[in-house]
Amino acid sequence: MPLQNRVDPFGAIHAVPERGLFTGNRGIIHDPATRTLLKKRWALQAWIICVCQFRDVRREPMGRNRRTDDDLGGKAGWTELFFLDEVTALAAGHRPCFFCQRERARDFVDRFGQAFGIAEPRAPQVDKRLHKERLASGGKRPAVAIDALARLPDGAMIEACGNAYALHHGKALRWAFAGYGPPTGLDRFEDETLVLLTPGTTLAVLRHGFQPMWHPSAKA
DSSP states (O other): OOOEEEEOTTSOEEEOSOOOSEEEESSOOEETTTTEEOSOSOSOSOOEEEESOOTTOOOOTTSOOEEETTEEEEEOOSOOEEESSHHHHHHHTOEEOTTTOHHHHHHHHHHHHHHHTOSSOOHHHHHHHHHHHOGGGTOOOOBOOGGGGGGSOTTOEEEETTEEEEEETTEEEEEETTEEEEEEEGGGGTTSOEEEOSOHHHHHHHHTTOOOOOOGGGGO
16 A cells, blocks of 8 residues: 655645655654655644755654654654655655755855855745745635746746646646656636646745756656
């Protein structure tokens, strides 16, 4: 049985076989005894994106990954979540981790500062803004007009007819846990109600040049 630890662009967490390119977390939100999620879907405002392989670290997903001297079984540690790619994680409201992706995290925060005129930006400032915007933490997403799609940055994600689409080189790629579908023209959404999924803060960072990492299916 797959564990419930795979995140979609809406920020919801599912149990599916596909794992994706990136992991990350929102704090401790699982029971290590049953390896199931708790009712809460975050424990921290810092929702991060991590690489799946870092140094020689080995973890048991949703297990006991924080060792203690007085508890041979260990404690939960953070809850491992997985994303198809960085584009997906950004849409869900996560940002790069300063521990395993320091350069990318610094790049993201610096561009956040450029976007909002903050001379010395810090990660908690990013997290505070994102937490108000994430769908999974109660944020709202604005509607977007069809003629505004072409002005959105590459890596932005939208919802149309209940499906998520990523914008890539002037085309839309339908998202799925296993990868992206073939590119389609933006005119196909002419009569659809469109909603932005990627938080406004992250859109501003993308507009200021942050380059998200894509699943290979986006370039197939």
